[in-house]
Amino acid sequence: MWVFGYGSLIWKVDFPYETQIVGYIKGYERRFYQHSTDHRGTKENPGRVVTLIPSDKEESKVYGVAYKIKDSDIDEVVNHLDYREKGGYERITVTFFPKNDIANSFSITIYLASHDNPQYAGYADIDDLAKQIVKCSGPSGENVDYVLNLANSMRSIAPEVDDKHLFDLEKAILALKSKQ
Numbered sequence: 017m018w019v020f021g022y023g024s025l026i027w028k029v030d031f032p033y034e035t036q037i038v039g040y041i042k043g044y045e046r047r048f049y050q051h052s053t054d055h056r057g058t059k060e061n062p063g064r065v066v067t068l069i070p071s072d073k074e075e076s077k078v079y080g081v082a083y084k085i086k087d088s089d090i091d092e093v094v095n096h097l098d099y100r101e102k103g104g105y106e107r108i109t110v111t112f113f114p115k116n117d118i119a120n121s122f123s124i125t126i127y128l129a130s131h132d133n134p135q136y137a138g139y140a141d142i143d144d145l146a147k148q149i150v151k152c153s154g155p156s157g158e159n160v161d162y163v164l165n166l167a168n169s170m171r172s173i174a175p176e177v178d179d180k181h182l183f184d185l186e187k188a189i190l191a192l193k194s195k196q
């Protein structure tokens with residue numbers, strides 16, 4: 017079994033895996049459109065974490081990390097991730113393209129929070145997202161750290177990729193923090 021990480025699963029790998037490959041999935045865009053009340057926010061003050069929105073933009077790709085789960089670990093890992101992603105995410109299967117070997121794509125499981133889940137927050141502009149995020153923290157820590165960890169991880173796994181939404185948000189958050 018393979019699992020694709022495109023958010024905290026890139027930088028917070030709290031499950032056993034055999035190997036990992038950097039690559040992408042197509043037809044989606046990564047957006048901070050999911051409320052988090054159990055990790056980076058609370059019910060009263062929900063944070064924002066990433067999900068994927070469908071995109072018909074030619075060649076829309078979301079880069080992340082694919083993890084190969086050993087057969088004997090599958091039940092444990094799926095139970096763990098089902099619990100970790102309980103805030104509105106569901107497992108679906110998509111095609112993964114290894115960055116350095118796109119000819120050998122394969123099926124992979126992702127956790128996606130669709131637009132009709134109860135914690136879907138939807139669109140907000142970058143400044144409003146940043147203003148919300150700098151005020152939030154939850155059981156897993158500061159919402160700001162979630163964004164900065166993801167931005168730093170993306171720069172290290174795919175430095176050639178410009179995820180405008182992510183890096184514009186990072187810039188807006190750092191600008192707000194510098195004024196505090």
Ligand SMILES: N[C@@H](CCC(=O)N[C@@H](CS)C(=O)NCC(=O)O)C(=O)O
Nearest residue numbers: 020021022023024025052055127156
């Ligand atoms: N499904 C996404 C993970 C989305 C995500 O980040 N989920 C949150 C749940 S709200 C999480 O696991 N957070 C852990 C943390 O914030 O430390 C992925 O593939 O990376």
